[in-house]
Amino acid sequence: MKAPVRVAVTGAAGQISYSLLFRIASGEMLGKDQPVILQLLEITPALEALNGVAMELEDCAFPLLAGIVQSDDPNVAFKDAEYALLVGARPRGPGMERKDLLEANAAIFSAQGKALNDVAARSVKVLVVGNPANTNALIAQRNAPDLDPRNFTAMTRLDHNRALSQLAGKTESTVNDITHMTIWGNHSSTQYPDLHKTQVKGADAMGLIEQDWFENDFIPTVQQRGAAIIKARGASSAASAANAAIDHMRDWALGTAEGDWTSMAVYSDGSYGIQEGLIYSFPCTCKDGDWQIVQGVELNEFSRAKMAATEQELAEERDAVAHLLP
């Protein structure tokens, strides 16, 4: 049996975590041979609820669950963590503007970035789920100067999975038939779900669908799917978000499928002309615990314009919190 690894999860008493933690503990994220110690962070008023979740985790008697730490102190929850899933965030309140939301979360993610910098494993793999996820990841990264910026990622895997299902439905295929899906940019309604390299049973997806469906149905459906779930459920997506977080971390740790890629919001190195330092979603492959941005994807004018629009939004989000960035 391998030695246990420490997996920190924030917002651990929330809706996403209620699905996520049980799947991490059962080995779905890091493999059925990898014991885990869960290090759970919550705000002080939620510690009692968190204790209830911890009791349920115990009651599952997961063979791979080697320990549970509960805390309201990021320096405790992130201590020696090799994986950190930052799920907890301040939700948008009544009358709150996007800028207010950015600022409220900037406080949380700068404190958590500092704590990761001080106490986490040097190779810690950080996934930010809490919204606005890309900019929260940027804030955490900028507050962790001793860690490699490549350690910080944000989640667009839910958008990627949504896009797979929409295309499978349209082409009367299954998600297993589809490869090379790409989400570019921000996890927001400006994201660009791109089918120009996507294949369905080895055939070009764009040859199987109409341009009108791509532009006026597929793209807005994927962009607006989070809002559609909120409208239908009266609460934001939770189980599907947890599932995407598992997929993102599993691929990062254990590798993407041979010959395919996934979508991850990662530290831009200037690839495809995207401003360096933004946390932008690109097509990525993962191997040996590391990710690479897929190079050489050809882009037409339509794609370039969509990619620039979502880049612009991320630059504006960064600028709105610039006074809080070190």
Ligand SMILES: NC(=O)c1ccc[n+]([C@@H]2O[C@H](COP(=O)([O-])OP(=O)(O)OC[C@H]3O[C@@H](n4cnc5c(N)ncnc54)[C@H](O)[C@@H]3O)[C@@H](O)[C@H]2O)c1
């Ligand atoms: N990236 C994505 O694809 C995606 C998808 C769905 C939801 N989300 C986002 O994920 C976040 C969590 O969603 P949820 O449904 O679990 O929300 P939730 O409100 O049920 O849970 C959030 C939890 O975070 C905790 N929390 C708040 N501030 C904290 C802090 N400073 N430290 C630790 N914990 C803190 C809260 O007490 C709460 O228990 C939201 O921001 C949501 O918008 C992102």
Ligand SMILES: O=C(O)C[C@H](O)C(=O)O
């Ligand atoms: O859109 C939201 O606010 C929720 C979440 O980010 C989602 O994509 O489901």
